[in-house]
Amino acid sequence: MTSAKKISRIAMPLSREAWVKAASRLIAQEGVQAVAVEPLALVLGVTKGSFYWHFKTRDELIHAALEAWEQDQSADVVSRYGGIADPRRRLRVLLFAAFEDLENGKFFAALAVSSQDPRVQPYLRRATERRLAFGIEAFQALGLSEAEARGRALLAYAAYAGYFQLLRTTPEVVRAVTDLSGYVRRLADALVPAPKRGRSCAGSPIVRR
Template identity: 45%
Template sequence: MAIGKRESLTANDWTSAALDALARGGLGAVAVEPLAKSLGTTKGSFYWHFTDRNALIAAALERWEQRDTDRVIAAVDRTPDVATRLRKLLRLVFTAVVGDPGAGAGSVELALQATATHPLVAPTLARVTERRLAYLTSLFAELGLSQARARDRGLLAYAAFLGHAQLAHSTPDLVPAGRALSSHIDRLIETLTVVED
């Protein structure tokens, strides 16, 4: 990499690289020296933007929360009809976890679950999980379920997402592909969104 490129690295570049490393190798993969090498720079560039590794991890966690929770909810909320909104959300998240095991939306989630007690990860993971569950609960409540049943259904949907992500990550050959995947996701969504009287 040319010197000019190294000088133009930003905190955003480091944060993106850290999030990619986290998705591919877990929290342990967020290490300054290997990241510097992958970015074609030196550790000095890192210390220009961050005080230490924990600051980089915190920035990556914040980016993950914004990208995979805040922006997803904002995008889905643009759909006026609640039933369509819920189906859109479920299709988006179930589809996003399939593909490259180190790059899917579920990869960061699974990496964080594996280090859920880490002092930086625990509060972020708890906040994101509660926010997602609250959003799912609100959608199911808008569909007409009582608050308690809406919370139960939201929890079921979130557990299905985590299980689907784990399956796609650890045994991708078991997850349907192509049209079969689309049909599989349709059945998941249908099962999760049925509102009985």
């Protein structure tokens, strides 16, 4: 049958979820503006007729895909939040976990591509607010002043956003320079005093103000 790369579309009806999923993949790879009905239908082995039965407009599909991402997001953060008591360790684990979720990072970078799109903005804004607030809280738990915590959280978040942006724009160059785990470790060492093991810097290098 349709010997295309995708599943062979053997007369099995297409679910709404299938469209959303395909759209999400497309967003992660080429950004929101790439979500076009006809090309997408071609990939799925159907025509527009199918799409406009499942969705009222193209915007509805985009919105659905973004909504799905936001749900995943929240779930993830909450699940990792409950855990660790020690603030230092929690912060480091948080950092590593964030960078380890490559899918999410790539999707986020792809969203940033379409940041001017009014459909995307609210999702991007909420995600940024949520993550930054979380980061600030985590840094404050170390005993830092709010200003200091804000600054470090922004730095950490920018390093996150920047890494995935660079990975998207020029993956060869980035990979030639260092690997992910080394990158994150370095970031964590720069922002969070190492937790107990080995002699960390004498006394308390952290200034609370």
